[in-house]
């Protein structure tokens with residue numbers, strides 16, 4: 531496994547990570563904690579240390595399954611969890627206030643069966659809480675030892691930049707990472723966020739890197755989606771002729787070089803210097819094995835230019 535620095539932190543994270551929003555059955559699978567534990571154990575055995583979750587995935591069940599799976603193996607994992615989502619009724623049970631974060635960190639630690647979180651991420655911006663309040667409570671959590679590093683997710687570049695300078699000017703801990711939606715089929719971060727991360731040394735943890743499985747090659751134009759797969763339930767608007775045109779172009783490119791489109795989906799993201807770990811989800815040990823092997827392909831500048839032509843038509 532290849533390891534990369536998480537932004538400018540001293541933390542080394544596996545280039546391939548494991549996303550766990552499906553743990554607990556958010557997408558109808560992975561309801562069984564033993565199956566989830568098998569996937570986690572196989573990931574650790576393959577050298578994957580980055581495991582991404584959230585307090586909100588299946589209302590905390592994802593964190594519980596991870597805590598259970600990591601019994602006896604806690605030190606092998608970098609646990610990245612999140613806070614912000616609504617967790618209960620009432621005005622103070624969501625968002626990035628001191629009140630909500632202080633309550634939720636305790637609940638996450640309990641579910642994860644640990645006394646520290648490696649990377650605590652703000653799941654999304656909260657326009658009603660001043661960013662100074664959020665950065666101060668996160669700094670307190672780092673100082674207390676409950677949290678080792680902090681990150682953001684779904685921040686616009688200006689919000690990540692505002693958070694950086696707020697923390698910096700107050701002498702507080704800064705975010706080491708951001709987690710945006712980012713893949714070959716969703717390149718909006720290339721405009722503002724990726725240049726910000728490159729300039730400020732912030733590590734990128736792309737979510738939906740496989741476009742929920744569309745970029746694995748198992749969905750074919752005009753054919754029903756394989757039974758039991760996530761996109762068989764709902765394709766989220768992905769099964770269009772325009773998207774299949776791109777997918778088929780990417781498959782031809784990958785095949786010419788002796789690779790699969792799945793490997794290309796990882797390689798394209800890992801060709802971006804600020805990408806630290808590609809946190810793809812997996813529903814079986816064979817998927818995590820295929821994903822772990824995908825970090826082997828280094829794309830050249832010429833490859834990236836050709837891919838840009840395919841992606842932009």
Ligand SMILES: NC(=O)c1ccc[n+]([C@@H]2O[C@H](COP(=O)([O-])OP(=O)(O)OC[C@H]3O[C@@H](n4cnc5c(N)ncnc54)[C@H](OP(=O)(O)O)[C@@H]3O)[C@@H](O)[C@H]2O)c1
Nearest residue numbers: 549550551737738739740741742743759760810811813817
């Ligand atoms: N910060 C945020 O707001 C946010 C939002 C969404 C997700 N996330 C994080 O990002 C992670 C990744 O996103 P994601 O899991 O939703 O989507 P994804 O990584 O784009 O797709 C994962 C899905 O693709 C299929 N798959 C994975 N590897 C495969 C392989 N080798 N062969 C065939 N199929 C394969 C599996 O689904 P099937 O087997 O069912 O086909 C798997 O659940 C999440 O788990 C979560 O941790 C964060």
